[in-house]
Amino acid sequence: MFGIRLTPTVVTAASTTIYGLIILGQFLHQEWVKQPKLRIRHQPEENPDLYKSIKTVFMPRKDSDDNEKVETRREAYRIVVENRGKAVAKNCRAKLRILEQPDESKAPSAEPKSLHWSGLPPAENGDVPPKSSQLGLVDLVFTQEKLDQFEREDWGPTQARIHTQQATTRANTKDVSSEDGLVQGGYEFSIQIFPENGSPSDPAIFEVEIGGQQEVNEVSLKGTESTAINGFNRRTAKEYLPTN
16 A cells, blocks of 8 residues: 655654744734724714814915915814724825815816825824824815915815815915815715835725815715725725724
């Protein structure tokens, strides 16, 4: 009768390989557990002040040649980013793409747009600590008084703007900021957070309704995408509305 006889050397080699794979699997699992795990939340009914900020800003006047500034009142609508992992999510980039917009919107839209992290300098990305009360705040859209001072006539009438990093950086960015202008009507945005030391968040879909008097009527979280779109990292995502 024919058969295969395993010598001690073969058995030892096989055991060593299996043991090595087990150790590798445990290491990879531990590294995965240590990674940040980001999720976008939107529950303004719990803490309205967290999701909306009001402040005074100074913007350059459109028709001024000497960098004259005008004082305006700005209302920014924000989204919350939480980290359910065990490591700080570092240097996170908040990216936005427009999925749907009113037919009246004429502004060219360079995408993806980099959103501004609330409380940080315009071009700085945010860190999100793990499992703590310190949440990441990202500015989504804003309205302000005298908004027509800063728009291009052929792209208006602008009622609000996407709060991109370049929206308020320096005086000669008026046209760039105008590209992020929003007209009256309904929009649908896809937003995703990209940390430098882990996997991106699931893309969150927001519905935003812009009013005709420089006002935001509604910002609501519709859900998440099952797969990424338009060049975003592809990953599986469950449909959910955030819970505590």
